[in-house]
Amino acid sequence: MTEGTNSWLHAARVGLRRGGLEIRHTFTSSQDLWNYFFPSAILLVVMFFMRGAAVPGIDFSLGSRTLPGVLGMNIAFGGMVTLMMALALEREDGTLLRAKAVPNGMVGYLIGKIVLIMGMTLTSMAIVLVPSLFMLEGLALTSVTAWLTLAWVMVLGLIATLPLGAICGSLFTNPRNAGVIMLPVMGLVAISGIFYPISSFPEWLQGVAQIFPIYWLGLGMRSAMLPDQLAAVEIGESWRHLETVGVLSAWAVAGLVLAPWVLRRMARRESGSSVAQRRERALQRTT
Incomplete structure (x- = not known):
């Protein structure tokens, strides 16, 4: 192997190890445990009270129908919001600058974050899914095909x-400004059929929702967890697996092409003086 390849492999191993350590750390931190359990508890309470309501046109629990969409929403939040906030925070405190100073350090850093977020997402999903299997009726996770989906x-x-x-x-130098992205994300959640069938929305709004990953994540999770007859309340009365793969793959390809370029531009702008200026502004805000 060439020296460059060995350097990349070493950075990947460091990233995997760092991600594993950070996941284990979340299980020992009271704040991280609170972040795991408190939002999950709220969602479980909401679905508990929704279980007595029925999906319009079908005698099926609205709570059971909502669960897959909630899990899809959690995946989207984990991928978009958690990584976004981590980058913004660690850009301000100098973590990214230290990673930049190490050969292929940004590669190891990003791999570590990906491992961390995947672990956190799986944990959050399990906290919601396991009690729901006992609390809600009608879920169809009874076959290998369903689990593979x-x-x-x-x-x-x-x-x-x-x-x-x-x-x-x-794109954000101040992690507090990164919070503005939550407004459009919550708007997308509201129109993506997470808590109510999208087929009841105006057609133009359905079209907007189908552009973005959140709707397709919810649809894909519903196709895995719900009986086939529930497809009747979806657009086209189908789970549309091919379209789900196509739209999510298109977003994945576009993101994987753009993200490295954006991250390289961000890393080139990082310097000791820029980190010091951000720390000084942060101190001024707290005093």
């Missing part, structure tokens, strides 16, 4: 959304 939707969803999080995180 759940797996490929989750993996493809993360590949589609993680580059978006990296791009958005690279």
Whole structure:
């Protein structure tokens, strides 16, 4: 192997090891444990009270129908929002500058973050999914095919959304400003059929929702977890697996092409003086 290849492989191994250590650290941090359990508990309470309501036109629990969409939403949040906030915060405190100073350090840094976010996403999904299997009726996770569908939707969803999080995180020098991205993300959640069938929305709004990954993540998760007759309330009365793969793959390809370029531009602008200026501004805000 060439020296460059060995350097990349070493950076990848460092990133995998760092990601594993950071995941384990989240299980020992009271704040991280709170972030795992508190939002999950709220979602479980919401679905518990929704279980008595029925999906319009079909005698099926609205709570059971909502669960897959919630899991898809969590994947999107993990990919986009968590990575975006991590990049913005660690750009301000100098972590990215230190990674830049090491050969292929940015590669190791990003691999570590990807491993961390995938681990956190799986943990959050398990916290919601396991109690829901006992609390909600009608879920169809009873075959190997269903679990395989759940797996490929989750993996493809993360590949589609993680580059978006990296791009958005690279655009903000102040992590507090990064919070503005939450407004459009929450708007997309509202129109993507997470809590209510999208087929009841105006057609133009359905078209807008179908441009973005959140809708397709929710649809893919519903196809894995719900009986086939529930496809009747979806657009086209179908789970549309080919379209799900196509749209999520398109976002993944676009993100993987753009993210490295955006991250390289961000890394080139990082310097000790820029980090010092951001720290000084942060101190001024707290005093």
